[in-house]
Each structure stands twice: as C-alpha cells, then as structure tokens.
Amino acid sequence: MAHSRSHASAGCFHCGLPIPADTDFHLTLDGQPRSFCCFGCQSVCAAIYEAGLQGYYQRTPEGVLLAPPPEPPKDIEIYDFDEVQQEFTTCSGDIRDINLLVEGIHCAACVWLIERGLQRTPGVVAAEVNLSGKRLHLRWDNRKNKLSDLIKALARIGYSAVPYDPESAEGAIKKTNRALLFRLFFAGFAAMNMMWIAIALYSGANQDEFRGFFHWIGLVLATPTLLYSAYPFFRGAAGGLRAGHLTMDLPIALGLSVTYAYSLYVTLSNNQQGEVYFDTVTNLTFVILIGRYLEGMFRHQAVSATQRLLELQPRVALVVRDGVEQLTPIRGVKPGDQVLVKPGHTVPVDGVVLEGRSAVDESMLSGESAPVGKETGSAVSAGTVNTTGALLVEVRAQLQETTLSKIIRLVEEAQSSKAPIQRLADTIVPWFVLVTLLCASATFIFWNQQDFEIALLAATSVLIITCPCALGMATPMSIAVASGLGARHGILVKNGLVLETLSKVTHFVFDKTGTLTEGKLGVAGMHCAAQADPAEVLRVAAAAERFSEHGVARAIVGYAEAQQQAFRALRVDNFEATAGLGVAASVSGQAVRLGSAEWLRQGGIVLDQGLQQQAGQWEAQGISCVYVARDAKHVAVIGISDCLRADAQPLVDALRAAGIGMTLLSGDRRPVAEAIGRQLGGMEVIAEVMPQDKDSVIQQLQRQGKVVAMVGDGVNDAPALIRADVGIALGSGTDVSVESADIVLMHNELLKVLQATRLSRRTLRTIKQNIGLSFVYNLIMVPLAMMARVSPLVAAITMPISSLIVIGNAARIRTLFNK
Incomplete structure (x- = not known):
C-alpha cells in the first residue's frame, strides 16, 4: 500500500511520529x-x-519510517584530508571509491532516494546502496566535490553516513541478531503459555462456560505475538509489494493473518461452532523465527571467512621511534615507520625485515602450514604470525593497501556478486511465490x-510449507562459502x-x-666474436642493462x-627500451644495442653467422639468447636460462588427463x-608474440568456440588476462593484481590453478544440487499440504529444515581441500 501520508493531521508527514503539542513546524507542499x-x-x-524526489513518499511502505532523521556526524570536514581518506578510500587519481555506513536506511524506498539524490549531485560517478548491509558504495570525482559535502547532501535528505568500519558493521549485525532474539523469546513465552490454554480447550473446557474466557486469554497472548514477533514477516512482505516483488515473507504473513483473523472472528462473535487457532499463530511464529535464527547463525558460520580474516588484523602495533617503543593504533602507523614484532605476536603491517631472524606462520594467507623463514630483507604480510625470534620491520604499505586488506576486499566483492545461475533463481522466486x-x-x-476449518488449516499449511527461501539461498550461499575457502588457500x-565460467573452461x-x-x-x-674482448663486452652490456627493469x-x-x-x-x-625487442644506449660514447635478433636487424646490423649458430644450439635446449x-657490429650472444617450475609438469599432466586443451604463449623465439613445450610433454606453442598482441591470440581461440582461461603474471599479460573468459594471475602476495585478473593466486603456486578449477566445478555442482533439493522438497510437501495431510505446525517445522539443508550442503564445499 502506498504511503499516502493521510495521517499527517495526527502525525508527522515525514516520519509518522506524533506531533508534540508545543511544536509548530509546517510546510505547504503540492x-x-x-x-x-x-x-x-x-x-x-x-x-x-526541492530535489524533485518526492516519489520517495509513494515508495515508502506504510509505517516503515519510525523515527526522525538521525543526527549527522560531527566534524565531517576531517574526511576531506587525503591522509584520513587513505584509511577508507581506494584512489585512481581524483576518482575515488569509498564504502559509507549509512544510518536511517529502512527499506527499498530509502535505496531509491539515496541513489537518485546522489546521482544528481555534481562529481558523483556512481552511488550503489546495499540494503542488507546498510552500506553505500560511492565513487566520486574529488576535484568536483568534497567527501564532506556529499555526506552533507545525504544528511539533507535524512541519512547520517560515516566511512565504513568493519567493527561498526559487526556491531550493526549483532544489534540485528539481538532484536531477532528478543522477538524469538517473546514468541516462545507466548507459545508456552498458549500450550496450557490449548490443553484446557482440547480437554473439554471448550464445552463449558469457560470457553469464551480461554478464547480471550488466547487473543491477549496472540495479538502482541503477531504485532511484535511476526513484524519482520509483515515488513518484508509489505516492502516487496511496494517494490513490485512477491517476496518469501508474503505467504507467511498471509497464513498468520488469515488464521488470526478467523480466530478473532470466533472470539468476538462468541461463535459456538467455530474453533480458535491462536495457538497455531503463536507456535507458527515461534517455530519460523527459530528457523530464521538458525539460518542466520549457520549462514554466518558458513561464510565466516571474511570475519576470520578481519580478526587477523591487529588493532595496535609496537612502533619504534628514536629507540623508544610506543604502542600505536594501527591506523596511526605510516609507511617508513619501524615496527617491532615480538615472538608469538601477529605481524600488524606489510613491510620488510630490517633486523632479526625468525619463522613466520603464513597459513591463513597462503594455506601453507609450514612456517616460512624470514631474515633481513624478507617481506612480511599483515595477519601472519611471528613464531620464534623478534623482527624489526619497516612499514611499506598503508592499512587499506596491505595484502590482508586486499584479500578481504576481494572476498567481500565475490560474496556479494551474482552469478548468472543466481540471477535465474532470483527471477524464479517471485513466480514461485505466485x-x-x-x-x-x-x-x-x-x-x-466440505469443512471451513479444514480448508483454513490446509491453505495455511500450503502458505507456510512452500519454501522459496532455499531456492533463493542456493547460489549465494555456495558462492560465499567457495570464495571464503579460496581465500584461505x-x-x-x-x-x-568467474566460478561459474571457470567450471566450463575448455x-x-x-x-x-x-x-x-x-x-x-x-x-x-x-659467446663472443673472435675480435671482441669478453670482459669489455660484459661491462658494456651490464652498464646499459642496469637501467632496465626486465628480468633479462x-x-x-x-x-x-x-x-x-x-x-x-x-x-x-x-x-631506450622497447618492450619485446631490447634496449639501446650510448655507453662511454659507444653505440650499444642488446635484445633479439630482430632488434639488431632493425638497427641495420648484420648478424654474425658463427654467433647465430651458437644461438641456435642454445635455443634448441630451451635457452633464450x-x-x-x-x-653497429654484432659482437656477442648471451644465453639466458630459466628452469621450469616444480609444479608445472603435474599441472599440465592433470589438465591433459581432464581433456582440456593447452597453449604455450611466449615472446621468446x-x-x-x-x-619448453617438449619438456612438458608437448602442447601447442605460439612464440615470438609481442605483449600487446597476446590478447588477439586469445580472441582467435574464442572465435573457434573455446572457453579460454589465461594464466599469466598479471603485469605485461594484462590485455590477455582481460580478453580471456577467465584471467588467472600469479601474484607475489604483496602486489595483488586485481584490475586485470579474475582470479589471483597468492605466492606464485601454479598448482593453485588446478585447485581453483576443482573449486569452481564443486561450487557449480553444489548450486545445482541446492536448486534440485529445493524443488524436490516442494514437489513432495506441497501436495501433502494441499491434501490436508500436514498441519500448519508441522509445515512451520519442515520449512526452515529445507533451508538448513541447503546451507549445510553449501558448507560441505569447505571440505574440498581436506581430501
């Protein structure tokens, strides 16, 4: 029902609360x-x-706005400082991203108002609201508008926002769970007391003068239970109807309302033939709330990887300044600071060891159980645990740029994303409710x-027992568990x-x-030409190459x-350096050119035949030249060797056994x-490919109907990684390449490609199982309910069980790597 604001004379037009007698706030609108x-x-x-957003009032469900707008945060101008924003934002020049925790969001109408209101604000590139998390993802141009002004713009339309802090968000989740528990306890209290009344009525009290008395007692217990404990069902149903969607709460709300309304009619009319079902109302509410609470608890456990990662981040660090140890909040630690990490303590920051020697447990970041030795010059990551010796670490990254923070950000994005199969399920759910x-x-x-009361109870059972909840949870639960498991490994x-696509890669x-x-x-x-001095050639070559960052x-x-x-x-x-070809420079007045044979030819240099023969012998052995x-004279050829990874052969063998095609792509001759291809047992080889042309190779394979996954280092392979159906980058753990790759493998472990493939296939199989379980449950239970073989109470018990089965099946994904 639209929020007509017909109650304006008795209550506030905006929030609906009573207007105090001594206040005088008026406006003339329309x-x-x-x-x-x-x-x-x-x-x-x-x-x-004034903003032309009055459509908000037509989108707000009746009774949802329960309070005046919250107080805007104090001193918000502090968020305009770059030093403060670094804690919360990710930047690409002046285009910045931030997540804001917004107080005052109640329903889909709030989402509409915030997004429309901010999208009309200068400088705002994108504004997306997460209703369940009460979070706003905001992207804006810092040159055109300050963050404080955007927060003030939110305050003007009734919302208080602060930068998202995981601790604050966790507090909001606990507050929601506590409110659900209060409703659950009240419904349980009413259900237990109603049981005595039901026993009395079924024992014969409904045949004597106390019949009406017991009915009124039941009404007194059932009414607050319906209004308070069952309120979330009515709120969800009303919100869905206002947004034009049939939600999972609608059948529950209808079942409770119809049963209560009939019992109320019998009580008020003192009908001697009819029965009351106030006990059904309270018991249904109690049992369904138990199911909701268990679902929330198990769901939180199933997707708790993000929370476990958050718990890895220490809140303080022991900073050493001028020889004095100071306990400092982690957000006060800056790059260049020196941090002391004692044995048994968690490393608070990403950095490099300046002094000390120890072994660090990196299992929560890499999945590797054996501690990794660290000494002067070694890199350490936030969230890992120092085991034996003390380490003095120089900070190299801000809090939000640490490996741990990037992992958390990726996991959160994955868990909130939707795969195509989930979008299909979301489309089915409204029709399912209909x-x-x-x-x-x-x-x-x-x-x-045949019988009105049988009809009432049977219809109520049908409304309660059908469970689109399981269908709606089938995909997001599986993806959330898989994303968390992947992050742990x-x-x-x-x-x-990505998980869905990777399972189809050919x-x-x-x-x-x-x-x-x-x-x-x-x-x-x-190998040098006859007239060349090897020592002199090496000095000249090294002098030129020391200005290049290339591995060669x-x-x-x-x-x-x-x-x-x-x-x-x-x-x-x-x-001068040219990617894929080589370098050129003047060294002590001599023109020097190093690189491929083609690079020398482009410089008009004639290649020495003896040196070419030596290069051919080396190249046949897999040695680059x-x-x-x-x-302007060809004076030497230098052989550059690179050995295969230890896990390359097992990976290639496993993919070949699975019938998956493989191509080796290289810029080498x-x-x-x-x-290299021969060493790996033979595969298609495409060589002498420039970095900028690698994506065209991927495109050609896709035109042949193949689903392509590209595995590269995430730097010079960026175009190919983006072009591929799935881009997999091997990351060093401190430089996570999230822009170009769909999947990042920490610590350069190549066998993780195989694990990622197994994870994707297991996830897709689990999603299909969950959808199948949901349909099988409904195909069995709905006909039984329609035949009046299932009571409403039994329906209320079995309905959450189907959701718990789906959650439990999704949680089984966590056992994948235990085998």
Whole structure:
C-alpha cells in the first residue's frame, strides 16, 4: 500500500511520529499544508521536494519510517584530508571509491532516494546502496566535490553516513541478531503459555462456560505475538509489494493473518461452532523465527571467512621511534615507520625485515602450514604470525593497501556478486511465490466445500510449507562459502561469475616466463666474436642493462657483478627500451644495442653467422639468447636460462588427463618456446608474440568456440588476462593484481590453478544440487499440504529444515581441500 501520508493531521508527514503539542513546524507542499514533529523532519522533507524526489513518499511502505532523521556526524570536514581518506578510500587519481555506513536506511524506498539524490549531485560517478548491509558504495570525482559535502547532501535528505568500519558493521549485525532474539523469546513465552490454554480447550473446557474466557486469554497472548514477533514477516512482505516483488515473507504473513483473523472472528462473535487457532499463530511464529535464527547463525558460520580474516588484523602495533617503543593504533602507523614484532605476536603491517631472524606462520594467507623463514630483507604480510625470534620491520604499505586488506576486499566483492545461475533463481522466486498463493487459494476453495476449518488449516499449511527461501539461498550461499575457502588457500576470486565460467573452461593458455618457468633468469653462458674482448663486452652490456627493469637485464647485471666487472662507473646516455625487442644506449660514447635478433636487424646490423649458430644450439635446449652489438657490429650472444617450475609438469599432466586443451604463449623465439613445450610433454606453442598482441591470440581461440582461461603474471599479460573468459594471475602476495585478473593466486603456486578449477566445478555442482533439493522438497510437501495431510505446525517445522539443508550442503564445499 502506498504511503499516502493521510495521517499527517495526527502525525508527522515525514516520519509518522506524533506531533508534540508545543511544536509548530509546517510546510505547504503540492498545495496542501503539512505538519512535522521537528525541524529535522521539516528540513529533510523540504530538501526532498526541492530535489524533485518526492516519489520517495509513494515508495515508502506504510509505517516503515519510525523515527526522525538521525543526527549527522560531527566534524565531517576531517574526511576531506587525503591522509584520513587513505584509511577508507581506494584512489585512481581524483576518482575515488569509498564504502559509507549509512544510518536511517529502512527499506527499498530509502535505496531509491539515496541513489537518485546522489546521482544528481555534481562529481558523483556512481552511488550503489546495499540494503542488507546498510552500506553505500560511492565513487566520486574529488576535484568536483568534497567527501564532506556529499555526506552533507545525504544528511539533507535524512541519512547520517560515516566511512565504513568493519567493527561498526559487526556491531550493526549483532544489534540485528539481538532484536531477532528478543522477538524469538517473546514468541516462545507466548507459545508456552498458549500450550496450557490449548490443553484446557482440547480437554473439554471448550464445552463449558469457560470457553469464551480461554478464547480471550488466547487473543491477549496472540495479538502482541503477531504485532511484535511476526513484524519482520509483515515488513518484508509489505516492502516487496511496494517494490513490485512477491517476496518469501508474503505467504507467511498471509497464513498468520488469515488464521488470526478467523480466530478473532470466533472470539468476538462468541461463535459456538467455530474453533480458535491462536495457538497455531503463536507456535507458527515461534517455530519460523527459530528457523530464521538458525539460518542466520549457520549462514554466518558458513561464510565466516571474511570475519576470520578481519580478526587477523591487529588493532595496535609496537612502533619504534628514536629507540623508544610506543604502542600505536594501527591506523596511526605510516609507511617508513619501524615496527617491532615480538615472538608469538601477529605481524600488524606489510613491510620488510630490517633486523632479526625468525619463522613466520603464513597459513591463513597462503594455506601453507609450514612456517616460512624470514631474515633481513624478507617481506612480511599483515595477519601472519611471528613464531620464534623478534623482527624489526619497516612499514611499506598503508592499512587499506596491505595484502590482508586486499584479500578481504576481494572476498567481500565475490560474496556479494551474482552469478548468472543466481540471477535465474532470483527471477524464479517471485513466480514461485505466485504459484504458492494460487495453490493455497485452490486448496481453500476445494476443502471449503466440505469443512471451513479444514480448508483454513490446509491453505495455511500450503502458505507456510512452500519454501522459496532455499531456492533463493542456493547460489549465494555456495558462492560465499567457495570464495571464503579460496581465500584461505591463496585463491582470490573476484566474483561469482568467474566460478561459474571457470567450471566450463575448455582451453588454458599459459604465459611462459614467470608462469610455467620460475622467472628467475640467469646467464647460462656468453659467446663472443673472435675480435671482441669478453670482459669489455660484459661491462658494456651490464652498464646499459642496469637501467632496465626486465628480468633479462637483472640477470646480465647480476652475472657481471658475480664476475666482479666494474661497469657502474661507465657513462650511459640516450637509454631506450622497447618492450619485446631490447634496449639501446650510448655507453662511454659507444653505440650499444642488446635484445633479439630482430632488434639488431632493425638497427641495420648484420648478424654474425658463427654467433647465430651458437644461438641456435642454445635455443634448441630451451635457452633464450640476447644478441649484443657495439658500434653497429654484432659482437656477442648471451644465453639466458630459466628452469621450469616444480609444479608445472603435474599441472599440465592433470589438465591433459581432464581433456582440456593447452597453449604455450611466449615472446621468446620459437625454438626456445618449443623446447619448453617438449619438456612438458608437448602442447601447442605460439612464440615470438609481442605483449600487446597476446590478447588477439586469445580472441582467435574464442572465435573457434573455446572457453579460454589465461594464466599469466598479471603485469605485461594484462590485455590477455582481460580478453580471456577467465584471467588467472600469479601474484607475489604483496602486489595483488586485481584490475586485470579474475582470479589471483597468492605466492606464485601454479598448482593453485588446478585447485581453483576443482573449486569452481564443486561450487557449480553444489548450486545445482541446492536448486534440485529445493524443488524436490516442494514437489513432495506441497501436495501433502494441499491434501490436508500436514498441519500448519508441522509445515512451520519442515520449512526452515529445507533451508538448513541447503546451507549445510553449501558448507560441505569447505571440505574440498581436506581430501
């Protein structure tokens, strides 16, 4: 029913509360006088009308707005400082993202008002409200509008917002659970007392002068139970109807209302033939609330991975400043600070060890149970546990940029996302409810020809026993559990769609360097032309390459240092690096060119035949070659080797056994790439591919009808990772590449690809099982209820059981990696 505000004369037009006698707040809106209980309601209503958003009042269910607007937060200008925003926002230049915890959200109308109101505000790029979490995801241009102004804009339309803090959100969840428990306890109290009345009536009291007395006592107990304990069902049903949806609460609300209304009629009319069913009302409410509470509890346990990760983050750190240890709140710790981590304590930040030696338990981040040795120069991550020795750590990342924070953010995004199969289930649910209402109506009409009370109870049983809840939970529960399990084992899944798509992948494409191989390049040898001095060539090559960040460059520089060649004093000018080809520079006045054979040819340099023969021999062994030219003459070839990962062969064998096609994609020369392919038992090899052309290879495979997963390092493979149906990046654990990849594998463990594939298939199978369980339950129980073989109380007991079965089946995903 639309919120017509017909009660304005008796209550506040905005919030519906009574208007105190000594107040005088009025506005004329649409030509009609409106009264308000306080200045806050008057101001908010005026702001809503001025913004042209008065449609809010037609979308608000009657009775939902129960309080004036909350007080806006104090000193919100502090959130405009970049130093403060760093704790809560993610930035891409001046475009910033933040999650705000919003007080005052009650229903879908609030969602509509907030999103429409902010989308009209200058600088706002996107505004999306999560109704269940009372959270607003806001993206805005910081040049056009300040965060404090956006929070004030929310306050003007009646909502108080602060940056989202997981601790505050957890407090809100506990508050909601506590309110549900109060309703449950009240319904239980009423049900227990109603039991004595029912016993008395069934024992013969309904035949004497006390019949009416017991009926009135039942009415006194059932009425507050319906109004207070069963209120969430009526609120959910009304909210769905206002939004144009048939929700899962509607059949429950109808069943309770019809049963109560008939019992009320019998009581008020003192009908001697009719029976009252106040005990059914209280018992149904009690049992269904127990089911809801158990569902919430088991659901929280099933998806508790995010909470466990949040608990890993320490609240304080022991910061060392000027030799003095200071206990500092974790948000006060900045990059460059030095933090002391004592044995047995949790590492509070991402950083690098400055002093000390210890072993660190990284199991919650990587899934690896064995502690990892740490010494000076080693990287450590927030949330890991220091075991043996004390470590002095230099902070390298802000709180919101730590590995742990990125994992939590990815898990939350995955758990709130929707896969296509879930969207299908969401589409089915309203029709499911409609069929329930039709079945209940048909049941009542059929049995009413024989006995009104049988018809009433049978129709109520149909309304209660049908359970679209299980259907609605089938997918999100499975995805939430799978995302949490993946995070615990170092598999970060970006969204639910990825899990569904990965289970259908028919072809894997692997980048070579850093993916199938270790990526730790080393010089296997150097062969020089007859007239060239090897030591001089190496010095010149290392001097030029030290300005490059490429792995090959680091290998050559490291080799020169190991040979104790003095190359850093050489002057280097006009340095130029071309991706996929090589580098060019002037070293002490000599024109130097290093890279592929094609790179030298582009410089007009004729290749030495003897050096080419040596390069061919190396490439046949899987050794890449760097060609070196000095003063336009080809003077040397340097062999660069990279060994296969230990887990590359088991992964390739497992995928081949599963009938999945594989392609090796590399920018190296074909003989080198083919040698690696032979070592792995043979696979399709596409070599000499420039980084910017890798995505076209993926596109060609997709045109052949293949579902392609690309596995790369997440840096130079970004276009290909985005192009693929599923992009899988191997992350170092401190540099999670979330922009281009759909799945990030922590700590460069290649076998996690196989685990991710198993996880996706298990998840999709579980989703299908859950949907099947939901349909089987309803196909069995609904006909029994229509035949009047199931009482409303039995229906109320079995209904939540089907939801608990779905939750339990989804929780079984957690056992996948225990085998």
